[in-house]
Amino acid sequence: MELLSWGDKGWGDELFFATLMTLAVATAAFLLGLVFGSLGAAAKLSRHGWLRAIADGYTTIMRGVPDLLVIYLFYFGGSALVTYVANKWLGTSGFVGINAFTIGALAIAILSGAYSTEVIRGAVLAIPKGEIEAARAVGMSRLLLFRRILAPQALRYALPGLGNVWQLALKETALISVTGLVEIMRQSTIAAGSTKKPFTFYAAAAVLYLVLTTLSTYAFQRAEDRSMRGMRRA
Amino acid sequence: MDIDFYWSTFLELLTGVPLMAQLVSLSLAVGFVLAVFVALIRLSRWRLASGIAYGYVYVFRGTPLLVQMFLIYYGLGQFEWIRESFLWVFLRQPYWCAILAFTLNTGAYGSEIIRGGLQSVPWGQIEAARAAGMSGWLLFRRITMPIGIRQALPAYGNEMILMVKATSLASIITMLEITGIAQRLISQSYRAVEILVVAGVIYLMINFMLTRLVKWLEHWLSPHLRDAPVVATPAAALAH
Numbered sequence: 001m002e003l004l005s006w007g008d009k010g011w012g013d014e015l016f017f018a019t020l021m022t023l024a025v026a027t028a029a030f031l032l033g034l035v036f037g038s039l040g041a042a043a044k045l046s047r048h049g050w051l052r053a054i055a056d057g058y059t060t061i062m063r064g065v066p067d068l069l070v071i072y073l074f075y076f077g078g079s080a081l082v083t084y085v086a087n088k089w090l091g092t093s094g095f096v097g098i099n100a101f102t103i104g105a106l107a108i109a110i111l112s113g114a115y116s117t118e119v120i121r122g123a124v125l126a127i128p129k130g131e132i133e134a135a136r137a138v139g140m141s142r143l144l145l146f147r148r149i150l151a152p153q154a155l156r157y158a159l160p161g162l163g164n165v166w167q168l169a170l171k172e173t174a175l176i177s178v179t180g181l182v183e184i185m186r187q188s189t190i191a192a193g194s195t196k197k198p199f200t201f202y203a204a205a206a207v208l209y210l211v212l213t214t215l216s217t218y219a220f221q222r223a224e225d226r227s228m229r230g231m232r233r234a
Numbered sequence: 235m236d237i238d239f240y241w242s243t244f245l246e247l248l249t250g251v252p253l254m255a256q257l258v259s260l261s262l263a264v265g266f267v268l269a270v271f272v273a274l275i276r277l278s279r280w281r282l283a284s285g286i287a288y289g290y291v292y293v294f295r296g297t298p299l300l301v302q303m304f305l306i307y308y309g310l311g312q313f314e315w316i317r318e319s320f321l322w323v324f325l326r327q328p329y330w331c332a333i334l335a336f337t338l339n340t341g342a343y344g345s346e347i348i349r350g351g352l353q354s355v356p357w358g359q360i361e362a363a364r365a366a367g368m369s370g371w372l373l374f375r376r377i378t379m380p381i382g383i384r385q386a387l388p389a390y391g392n393e394m395i396l397m398v399k400a401t402s403l404a405s406i407i408t409m410l411e412i413t414g415i416a417q418r419l420i421s422q423s424y425r426a427v428e429i430l431v432v433a434g435v436i437y438l439m440i441n442f443m444l445t446r447l448v449k450w451l452e453h454w455l456s457p458h459l460r461d462a463p464v465v466a467t468p469a470a471a472l473a474h
Binding site: 060061063064065066067068069072073076077080171172173174175177178185188189192196197198199200202203205206209210213214 | 292293296297298299300301302304305308309310311312313395398399400401402403405406413416417420426427430431433434437438441442
């Protein structure tokens, strides 16, 4: 137990900050993923065939390829791209790296964006057509209709699905440890290596993830209840 | 575009498919049995066992697969008594550790899917079976199980695709399946992006075939939803 204590002797404080890092990456990725998801859903519901095709391609690829592969692609490809751009236009020479946080958050955002796309698309489709017609009939502009009618209701319908997407993003952050970002997984590996107690630290990691997922379930349940407060109950 | 390089990479990566297929099929096969078992325990009236089954599902669904794999592969060696037991023959090999982790993981996710399927069996069907004199195992084997599994199949198809994707994690514990070979090729040629794209294409192809297979299975298991086959009757023949 001393191994997990706070301070110089134990790894408690290191694991605590690693947990904050996991939360930070997951939050950044989830929020950015929501942006991708909204764009993807808008494209899937668009009148233009080519936009729908692009969005379909995006979700099919992201859901058919292993997450690890996408993370590697960003890790290797991202640095190569940035190096190329920097050498060509910014006058630098040699290798330019991007930090592991940016790579990890971007990779997971792209992945979770694909899942968000489907969730948000379903939520928008769940809004009764009559309400949109009614809004048009009272003369709302497209922007006002989106802000007053579409967005608030879609958010309510999307909330349970987005809860799942968040849980997925949270668990996917464990894969970013391969890029060297010191989150829960990486910190546990470091601790396991220096103390020769791998079970202890990976079990600690598992408990930390369980705490995060349990708290998230609770938080999303609260949010769901709140978003449904105006609804009639059966 | 260097077609030759893409093609040779493609062929090289294909050599990882058999190992991937082994990991997927073994863990899915054992994991399915485990999932049915756990689902039944969770639906049973036996409170303690049901609670334990819930705990298992909760832990395995609430933690990343990578943690589970590391706990098994790196973690278990911490204990003297495991290293001295006969289990160590298996647990020191990454192959069996990966399979154990995948099996336990898919067993947890699968049990929730199958539980949903079993619970969706219409009550009337069970009542009808009871009325016809079936009970216990016979009722389960003839009515609940086939209908429940069929209901669960689309969701279980998703789980199968998730398993194919999950096998790429085995490369982290040194297994040379598709992703593992891709990593080796990257360290040899440094042409990471091209190699990763080819690997992605292979995974997409496999998952596409798997989706087709599940669709076909669904079709085969739901004859009652299909149109009646057009049979050539004498009357129809006469009409010509």
